Amino acid sequence: MSIWLKRAEARDAADSKVRGIVEGILADIEKRGDVAVREFSIKFDNWDRENYRLSPGEIQGCIDQLDERDLRDIEFAQKQVRNFAQVQREALKDVEVETLPGVVLGHKNVPVNAAGCYVPGGKYPLLASAHMSVITAKVAGVKRVVTCAPPFEGKAAPAIVAAQAMAGADEIYVLGGIQAVGALAIGTESVASVDMLVGPGNAYVAEAKRQLFGRVGIDLFAGPTETLVIADESVDGEMCATDLLGQAEHGADSPAILLTTSERLARETMREIERLLTILPTAAVASQSWSHFGEVIVAENEEEMVRIADEISSEHVQVMTRDPDYFLRNMTNYGALFLGPRTNVSFGDKVIGTNHTLPTRKAARYTGGLWVGKFLKTCTYQKVLTDEASAMIGEYCSRLCALEGFVGHAEQANIRVRRYGRRNVPYGGRADHIERL
Secondary structure: OOEEEEOOOOOOOOOHHHHHHHHHHHHHHHHHOHHHHHHHHHHHHOOOOOOOEOOHHHHHHHHHOOOHHHHHHHHHHHHHHHHHHHHHHHHOOOEEEEEEOOEEEEEEEEEOOEEEEEOOOOOOOOOHHHHHHHHHHHHHOOOEEEEEEOOEOOEOOHHHHHHHHHHOOOEEEEOOHHHHHHHHHHOOOOOOOOOEEEOOOOHHHHHHHHHHEOOEEEOOOOOOOOEEEEEOOOOOHHHHHHHHHHHHOOOOOOOEEEEEOOHHHHHHHHHHHHHHOOOOOOHHHHHHHHHHHEEEEEOOOHHHHHHHHHHHOOOEEEEEOOOOHHHHHHOOOOOEEEEOOOOOHHHHHHOOOOOOOOOOOOHHHOOOOOOHHHHEEEEEEEEEOOHHHHHHHHHHHHHHHHHHOOHHHHHHHHHHHHHHHOEEOOOOOOOOOOEEO
16 A cells, blocks of 8 residues: 655645636737737736837847857757657548448548747746747648747847747747737737647636637646656665756646655655755745645555556656556556656756647646647548449438438438439438339
8 A cells, every 4th residue: 555755735726816817808808909918918027019029130139149059959959849740740641531332531630720829938938838839830730820928037038039930930929928828819909819829828828728718729728837756766866856856846836746666765855855955046946846745655566656646647757667668558647758767857848859738737637748739630521422322321311310300411311312312202201111213
């Protein structure tokens, strides 16, 4: 039986206050457009300008602020994201098959026409989110990709702008929060609406996406960053502590959990966390996260670790055991797996090529993260090539519609049985006992 050496506090979903604020702001944007967007940008970000869209000159000015090493590093990361996204896209095939003589069915993978990508940047300039959303959308074939990122320290964040431009964004706005995703989804005088919203954000951005879902598509419902480290005595406490704190620094409400079969490793990791918190520059945030939402669980064996991990359904799962592939074979609920001590969540967040926009709050039970397929609509079509096939399918359809009482539906079938099958079906009748004309 597993034991908890440390338990997290209960986490609440977005409260009614957050929902109410978001609902009011979105309604105001729909009513007053750009005027409302400007007021909220000034109120929440102390940021105003004549047009929130950056000009080509401003974009180039941001790129010019980065040195050559920075630009090469961004190019390297973007190449990895693009390479894996292209592999994913190539795995998605259009299909067409003749299922019966003269009956052809198929589907096409059709990209959405316009995507809005939110890039968080109020606390940290998270330029990696530009790679993950913009490049993935472009590889999927999205024609118009629009980005929004909040100002950072009173101006456009040069690294974020450079990453957005280098990734291929068609329009770049320096705009944050509810007002950004609201403008993208609803549309204003200066911002044409999009078909889909993607990208992480704070609780207000997440709630805005939830309320806008249906008006536009979204990637997933995102909450605070989560990490689960699964480890045995093949690694040490310093490694486990480092990987837990590396994600805890995201925010004061970011859960970080250690799941192990070794009580010795568990206690060593807890001691290492306390030591590292004395030297970690972001300890003010990470310590709150660990104090309130950190957990340490000791399980009996690997099988029990799989059961517990699937129950947790964490966004990130770092596996550092003697046989990490055991968890690849057996786990079913996770956003992304990081297998073995040589990799880690930070690699996935920043550079290795997989997407870092991943499901949280147990959403891994029913969805994966952002990928090329999120920007594609799998749309079916059908063709009936012969009179015989139309009449044959029509007879079945007629009788099945009659079972449901749909006379109008049945007549769509019956008229084809009459014309292409040359059979006498009474109006509103069933293609049951029918005579050839």
